[in-house]
Amino acid sequence: GIQVEQSPPDLILQEGANSTLRCNFSDSVNNLQWFHQNPWGQLINLFYIPSGTKQNGRLSATTVATERYSLLYISSSQTTDSGVYFCAVSSNRDDKIIFGKGTRLHILP
Amino acid sequence: DAGITQSPRYKITETGRQVTLMCHQTWSHSYMFWYRQDLGHGLRLIYYSAAADITDKGEVPDGYVVSRSKTENFPLTLESATRSQTSVYFCASSESRGAANEKLFFGSGTQLSVL
Numbered sequence: 343g344i345q346v347e348q349s350p351p352d353l354i355l356q357e358g359a360n361s362t363l364r365c366n367f368s369d370s371v372n373n374l375q376w377f378h379q380n381p382w383g384q385l386i387n388l389f390y391i392p393s394g395t396k397q398n399g400r401l402s403a404t405t406v407a408t409e410r411y412s413l414l415y416i417s418s419s420q421t422t423d424s425g426v427y428f429c430a431v432s433s434n435r436d437d438k439i440i441f442g443k444g445t446r447l448h449i450l451p
Numbered sequence: 452d453a454g455i456t457q458s459p460r461y462k463i464t465e466t467g468r469q470v471t472l473m474c475h476q477t478w479s480h481s482y483m484f485w486y487r488q489d490l491g492h493g494l495r496l497i498y499y500s501a502a503a504d505i506t507d508k509g510e511v512p513d514g515y516v517v518s519r520s521k522t523e524n525f526p527l528t529l530e531s532a533t534r535s536q537t538s539v540y541f542c543a544s545s546e547s548r549g550a551a552n553e554k555l556f557f558g559s560g561t562q563l564s565v566l
Contacts (some may be wrong), residue, residue: 345541372548373524375554375555377555377557383539383559384559385541385557387556387557388535390554390562424462428493428494430494430555436507437508438507439496439543439555440497440510441485441486441493441494443492443493444492
């Protein structure tokens with residue numbers, strides 16, 4: 343099945359810094375999403391982005407499907423951005439949605 | 452707007468017992484999924500369903516059974532619980548493939564402890 347790798351596994355930043363999280367996948371995808379899991383365990387959908395670029399406030403995401411990667415950008419980090427960020431993909435071969443292991447982000451005040 | 456709800460929120464059971472986790476969604480989404488989350492593994496797909504009466508295995512299906520007699524419900528049953536099934540279980544739903552927006556929406560999770 344499709345493999346999803348996220349990097350870095352952990353990231354500690356000062357408030358106000360910018361960050362880039364990466365998601366690599368091993369096969370063609372028809373579905374790619376980014377999620378934020380907050381410290382209370384809630385999973386929030388940030389972007390549905392199988393290709394192209396989207397922006398939502400301080401967050402933006404870019405997926406280059408032909409090169410099999412996606413990037414999540416967080417600008418001017420706030421402490422509320424802390425948590426785990428997951429990338430999830432579905433290949434063209436089936437309907438499974440498979441998650442990477444996540445990037446744990448800790449923003450220091 | 453109830454969305455997607457899971458019950459119970461917390462469950463403690465003993466090894467060998469059968470336990471069922473419930474998932475209900477009010478959006479009439481075609482797809483429903485069950486994941487388990489364990490430290491170091493992220494979220495792993497257990498089973499998923501494309502529509503009522505259609506289910507398929509995910510990455511880690513052993514020891515679990517699902518059914519989907521109605522579009523809105525997707526219960527997950529552990530037929531004989533083991534300690535290795537101690538985990539946080541998340542249910543999720545999304546619209547059908549090819550829909551304008553295939554975003555995945557999650558319930559709040561069920562924290563299951565098997566003693």
